[in-house]
Amino acid sequence: MVMSFVRSSRIALLAGTLLAVSCSPGAGTPPQARTEFNIGWSIYAGWMPWPYAQQAGIVKKWADKYGIKINVVQVNDYVESVNQYTAGKFDGVTVTNMDALTIPAAGGKDTSAIIVGDYSNGNDGILLKGADQLSAIKGRQVYLVELSVSHYLLARALEKGGMKPTDVKTVNTSDADIVGAFSSPDATAAVAWNPQLSVMKEQPGVKEVFSSALIPGEILDLLVVDTDTLKANPNLGKALTGIWYETMALIKRQNAEGKAARAAMAKLAGTTAEVFDGQLATTYLYSDPKAALAATSSPALVQTMTQVRNFSFSHGLFKGASSADEIGMSFPGGKTLGDPGRVTLRFDESFMKMAADGKL
Numbered sequence: 001m002v003m004s005f006v007r008s009s010r011i012a013l014l015a016g017t018l019l020a021v022s023c024s025p026g027a028g029t030p031p032q033a034r035t036e037f038n039i040g041w042s043i044y045a046g047w048m049p050w051p052y053a054q055q056a057g058i059v060k061k062w063a064d065k066y067g068i069k070i071n072v073v074q075v076n077d078y079v080e081s082v083n084q085y086t087a088g089k090f091d092g093v094t095v096t097n098m099d100a101l102t103i104p105a106a107g108g109k110d111t112s113a114i115i116v117g118d119y120s121n122g123n124d125g126i127l128l129k130g131a132d133q134l135s136a137i138k139g140r141q142v143y144l145v146e147l148s149v150s151h152y153l154l155a156r157a158l159e160k161g162g163m164k165p166t167d168v169k170t171v172n173t174s175d176a177d178i179v180g181a182f183s184s185p186d187a188t189a190a191v192a193w194n195p196q197l198s199v200m201k202e203q204p205g206v207k208e209v210f211s212s213a214l215i216p217g218e219i220l221d222l223l224v225v226d227t228d229t230l231k232a233n234p235n236l237g238k239a240l241t242g243i244w245y246e247t248m249a250l251i252k253r254q255n256a257e258g259k260a261a262r263a264a265m266a267k268l269a270g271t272t273a274e275v276f277d278g279q280l281a282t283t284y285l286y287s288d289p290k291a292a293l294a295a296t297s298s299p300a301l302v303q304t305m306t307q308v309r310n311f312s313f314s315h316g317l318f319k320g321a322s323s324a325d326e327i328g329m330s331f332p333g334g335k336t337l338g339d340p341g342r343v344t345l346r347f348d349e350s351f352m353k354m355a356a357d358g359k360l
Helices: 049-056 056-064 078-086 096-105 149-158 177-185 196-201 227-231 234-251 255-267 271-283 288-295 299-314 350-356
Strands: 036-041 069-074 092-096 111-120 124-129 141-144 167-172 189-193 204-213 220-226 283-285 328-330 343-347
Touching: 036 049, 036 078, 036 271, 049 056, 049 069, 049 227, 049 234, 049 255, 056 069, 056 234, 069 096, 078 092, 078 096, 092 096, 092 111, 096 111, 096 220, 096 343, 111 227, 111 234, 111 288, 124 149, 124 196, 141 149, 141 177, 149 189, 149 299, 177 189, 177 196, 189 196, 196 204, 220 227, 220 234, 227 234, 234 255, 234 350, 255 271, 271 283, 271 328, 288 350
Parallel strands: 036 069, 036 092, 111 343, 141 167, 141 189, 328 343
Antiparallel strands: 092 220, 111 220, 111 283, 124 189, 124 204
């Protein structure tokens, strides 16, 4: 299997009890100014600009501009990278919106999303055998990684199709095993992400009946940073944002330079340029900081995160919480969801705005 694409919340249950007191803002050691920082990442099409930027010297260029050092560190297992960030090993990490909420934020770690990088625009899909309509999923066993973005996609599809979660039975299947599991004649429904999704689509009689392209902007991929670290070291946010948008400008170029950059990212991901370009085609990149700023400031983001938190709470991903409101989220313009005194996930548009205004 080329290019592992692991974006799940299945370890969120291990993230621990809601640490509303011990990990609340202001608890523990006061934030301090520093000069060296570690950012974790894992392999996914929308996150490959980070290791490429390091390889190409873009990370060093922006870090030097702000007098700091940034180490961009690969972690082979995505969930482990998020857990390591939550435990304090990393100052920031690449993560989905759902996992940012259910792992660090639900665990009490105050986290700021400073870059909204992309959304899945077909990278995640629901597959059926012997049918081409979503309605045919009713009564079937659905193979997926439970408590993941796949599970969220299924819930949204059922909702849009006028069905209930109880109309199907989920079968928990790891991302490493799902292609093989779906090859069995007994398996007739599955939810998966790329590259597994594209492989499974090629099986005889398989049709994609729903994809993340039908819920645009809901499965988001972010760069998040520890809020206290960011407050004490705003230059870290500036440098990271500068790195991202310089690399975005390069990845979007349809010339020899852009092609070479995408080929280098594909190599870093362990796949071919053709496969990587195919994955980029179903990844909506916010390459323009103005577009990212607009998306982050839109009321649609509040609605999306309302749906994500309701799904997460109803599936037990907020351990120790008696309601979805116990975990607070803040958004541009002063909007909050949940308890404003317990905000642990912040969508901070300030650095994207600096990029949009040419002030980095």
